[in-house]
Amino acid sequence: MIELYLLRHSQTSYNVKAEVIGGKSSGLTLTRLGTELATTAGNVLRNSGLRFDKIFCSTAVRARQTLECMGQISAEETDAVVYSDCLEELSQGEWEGRPRNEIYTPEVISCLDRENPFFRPPGGESQNDVEKRMTDFIKSEILDRYEDGVFLIVGHGVAFKCFIRGVLGSDARMTHKLGMDNLSMTRLTYSDRDGWSLDWMNRPLIPN
Secondary structure (H helix, E strand, O other): OEEEEEEEOOOEHHHHOOOEOOOOOOOOOEOHHHHHHHHHHHHHHHHHOOOEOEEEEEOOHHHHHHHHHHOOOEOHHHOOEEEEHHHOOOOOHHHOOOEHHHHOOHHHHHHHHHHOOOOOOOOOOOHHHHHHHHHHHHHHHHHOOOOOEEEEEEEOHHHHHHHHHHHHOOOHHHHHHOOOOOOEEEEEEEEOOOEEEEEEEEEEOOOO
8 A cells, every 4th residue: 555645845935924825935944933943843753753765855946955955765775756747836937926816806716716627827737737737746656666555745735736737637616725734744644456545645844
């Protein structure tokens, strides 16, 4: 059986400024608090005894910084990390960095509801685009190569939610109703007989 853990990156300035559309924003860095929290989360994970056979990480700076701050959390014999832009956040194209209240007008929200999961912002991606690249990556890098194992992906909230919604066959309107906080972990399992199952979601690594 495959155990897949999804870990959302630590805090960035866009997480603090929720009124700004973040999207892909690959160069975005962690805040000072974000680096401290990621370091603490690494200690918590090591103390838990959970070890990963392989780690995959988005190429976005905030994801790489999160993993670097966490330190050694993989199994000693297979500690290489695979970085891929296939794991980056959903691109909001021309909307990135813009105020939400300027972009998400009633007309745009109506269009989103009507066209999702295929709606694309100008120059950006749809939920379906992100679901496909995430699913294709996980299939080629994990399911096609391993029969069992424990794997971690360090990445992004919306990208993870698109993947989860897709493999569970949920309505596209559910994507933004799924909780996925910074430094939260989600676990899915996969078997050839049963396919994907969601075991738990949005579990904080650092207790409140």
